[in-house]
Amino acid sequence: DTGVSQNPRHKITKRGQNVTFRCDPISEHNRLYWYRQTLGQGPEFLTYFQNEAQLEKSRLLSDRFSAERPKGSFSTLEIQRTEQGDSAMYLCASSPTTEAFFGQGTRLTVV
């Protein structure tokens, strides 16, 4: 499977715990995006990487959120001290130019 891979697919965590999600983009796609989607809404932009450089961050990405893309390959999104409002689907996408290809997402539930 050469699509965008996200792990885990589902994560249930207790409020206050830290969680980390991983995204493996399509090989040789230098652009990588993270989005968050809540029920009944469209995806909301969180952050964008070009290779290893994080070029844009949304105001939605509070200090509790951090994303990395070491060596311009896979990316991780960490949420510290999770809150119930963090419950959502976290989507990763990669792109060679203009078309973005999304992974299946990681569904986070904070209890």
Added chain:
Amino acid sequence: SQQGEEDPQALSIQEGENATMNCSYKTSINNLQWYRQNSGRGLVHLILIRSNEREKHSGRLRVTLDTSKKSSSLLITASRAADTASYFCATQSGTYKYIFGTGTRLKVLA
């Protein structure tokens, strides 16, 4: 924040009928893309239309773009039950990020 709004929010049609959904956006764009999302899954890219194009076709899909009205429409012809999904438009403007609309939930009844 959402750039666009899809209309209608929900649409229910019989198999074989055509489905039309619309997207309006607020700022000038480089391109507009349509995506499909099955319940609880990731998004699947359907079609891209650039700002200098007015219409594109891909199989049973037809997309139009009217930059003067800041709107786009997606037509699915001869719909099938498998077309049941949410459909989102996404715009790219000066930066590289995609800004999504609120989506249209399409239900095709067999």
